[in-house]
Amino acid sequence: MSGALLRAEGVGKRFGGFTALHAVDLELRAGERLGLIGPNGSGKSTFVNCISGDFAAHDGRVSLDGQALDGLKPHRRARLGLARTFQLPQPFGSLSVLENVRVPVLFAGQAGSATARAMQCLEQVEMAGKAECLPRELTQVELRRLELARAIALDPQLLIADEAMAGLSNTEVDQILALLFRLNAAGTAIIMIEHIMRAVTAFAERLVVFVAGRKIADGVPREVLALREVEDAYLGRQ
Ligand SMILES: Nc1ncnc2c1ncn2[C@@H]1O[C@H](COP(=O)(O)OP(=O)(O)OP(=O)(O)O)[C@@H](O)[C@H]1O
Numbered sequence: 001m002s003g004a005l006l007r008a009e010g011v012g013k014r015f016g017g018f019t020a021l022h023a024v025d026l027e028l029r030a031g032e033r034l035g036l037i038g039p040n041g042s043g044k045s046t047f048v049n050c051i052s053g054d055f056a057a058h059d060g061r062v063s064l065d066g067q068a069l070d071g072l073k074p075h076r077r078a079r080l081g082l083a084r085t086f087q088l089p090q091p092f093g094s095l096s097v098l099e100n101v102r103v104p105v106l107f108a109g110q111a112g113s114a115t116a117r118a119m120q121c122l123e124q125v126e127m128a129g130k131a132e133c134l135p136r137e138l139t140q141v142e143l144r145r146l147e148l149a150r151a152i153a154l155d156p157q158l159l160i161a162d163e164a165m166a167g168l169s170n171t172e173v174d175q176i177l178a179l180l181f182r183l184n185a186a187g188t189a190i191i192m193i194e195h196i197m198r199a200v201t202a203f204a205e206r207l208v209v210f211v212a213g214r215k216i217a218d219g220v221p222r223e224v225l226a227l228r229e230v231e232d233a234y235l236g237r238q
Contacts, residue, residue, distance in 0.1 A: 008061075012058050026215065085148060085161050159188050207219065216230065
């Protein structure tokens with residue numbers, strides 16, 4: 001793929017003697033919506049942790065918009081346009097919702113008032129009314145929205161949403177999906193890691209499947225889901 005936004009080549013990761021990722025290649029276009037699926041323990045989070053810099057990969061290379069990310073800490077990658085959310089939201093517990101978003105706004109170093117920009121991010125996720133709340137006062141879906149606002153504050157080229165909808169009701173899943181669609185329509189490429197198949201198939205224009213630390217499929221969702229090896233993986237036949 002020429003002119004890829006994200007290029008991961010041969011990314012491998014071991015934990016002690018256990019290989020969690022076996023030389024995975026992945027490329028992503030600017031503005032693309034990619035679903036990353038696979039059974040529990042197949043290496044999805046490990047892979048995105050290697051992309052975001054939360055884990056140091058043992059092998060391979062990663063670049064964003066042509067710039068090598070290898071060896072850079074997560075905050076340096078974030079500054080280059082790579083934002084992520086975590087399976088378990090990680091707000092600063094003693095800071096208000098607004099202050100939680102001001103932190104990445106200040107970090108991103110954009111011009112203008114950090115408070116105004118943080119409010120704008122909260123409006124984007126429909127959380128402006130909760131600006132003065134503490135994280136502990138938020139519901140599960142509000143915590144997910146806050147997590148997204150903190151990612152949006154970095155004005156990312158690429159957002160990795162790691163199970164941003166886990167534990168939510170159907171209505172709440174639809175609300176988060178709508179947010180992600182809006183963010184994508186504004187130009188942000190999104191990698192969605194998700195076990196909620198209804199959500200990932202509604203969202204993704206391309207699906208990648210991991211099994212046991214290997215990429216076993218990559219393509220149009222309908223075709224990928226019809227593959228025998230993908231069905232086998234989900235039915236535990238692999
Ligand atoms: N910090 C770690 N130390 C040791 N082993 C780890 C660590 N993180 C992940 N693993 C192992 O690596 C493998 C891949 O885990 P990973 O969390 O990437 O899978 P996943 O596909 O994201 O799973 P899930 O869908 O359950 O979140 C698993 O066998 C897991 O136990």
